[in-house]
Amino acid sequence: MSLGLYLHIPYCFSKCRYCDFYSAPGQRGVPRAYVDALLRELSRFAPDAPLRPDTLYFGGGTPSLLDPADAARLIAAAQPLPGAEITLEANPETVTEDSLRAFREAGVNRISFGVQSARDSQLKTLGRPHTAKQARAAFAAARRAGFENISGDIMLALPHYTQAEFDETLELIEDGGAAHISAYLLKIEPDSAFGRTPPEGLPTSDEAADFYLYAVEQLEHHGYRQYEISNFARPGYEGKHNLIYWDCGDYLGIGPAAHSCMGGKRFYYPADTEAFLRDEAAPIMDGGCGAEDYLILQLRLRKGLSLDEYKKRYGREFSTSQLAFVKNCVKSGYANFDGHTLALTPAGLIVQNSILAELL
CATH class of the missing domain: 1.10.10.920 (Arc Repressor Mutant, subunit A)
Structure with a gap:
């Protein structure tokens, strides 16, 4: 049975307006104390031998705010199996060729960029801190740093959305060398800024459905085969980590608000970074997976x-x-x-x- 390891990095520059993931905005880096807390929990789950996961996924928040040396410490502690897929989510404005090269040397072999749109006006509406120019530069820097397994995110059915906006975003990501694309419909979450103040110009549910079907058709036409409701890949570049979730394999999530399912038993950490740092946030059992x-x-x-x-x-x-x-x-x-x-x-x-x- 495969094992997927998820490490939650809850820190980010600012909160995007659609986001309801657990994160701590206003940060320019990841405190060393937080990395030490992750290492503490890793040793708790595997006191006598390393975990040896098949996949390791740094999610967030903004994991690219990690110091690459700290990513190396975490990877070394987990000791993934040879050939393991090791993914880092990254925001385009947080990376340089040097930092990407250092992540690559630390053991990260898959990078996932949150692009969302190729239009700066839309990025501003979403509260994304990067520009389309920065997204293009990040893809180019990743390729120069030695990454072959690159993924990009596209958001569909955004305010005042058009097929032309999708086409431009796909072109940016494809030209950037992405072998994998995640394409999500915008969902207005109640606990997000958009949930509190919905933006103007949102497509109807029928229009959103049409944008989704158009995206599936175009992605397939460009060689990205749909393998999951929101995920598309060139052959051989399907995301192995998420496939463990969807195939009901074992996965361990460490960090505040991170969820796990091991041996059919579910548990999660409370959404409280301070308690996690103080070692006062033991995982809570959450029933079974059937x-x-x-x-x-x-x-x-x-x-x-x-x-x-x-x-x-x-x-x-x-x-x-x-x-x-x-x-x-x-x-x-x-x-x-x-x-x-x-x-x-x-x-x-x-x-x-x-x-x-x-x-x-």
């Missing part, structure tokens, strides 16, 4: 849910009424089903929640 979770996560993937694997893992089979519903989904163009594997089409992924509600 058949429903597996069905939900597998149907995010274009490969779909194998009914044989579903039965083997959980002893579950689809009922007559579930199979009848699946046939209707196929008829409506929302799914493909060959009797063994149920896979949603792009149109089906848009209404995935409704399909899951029926199946569950």
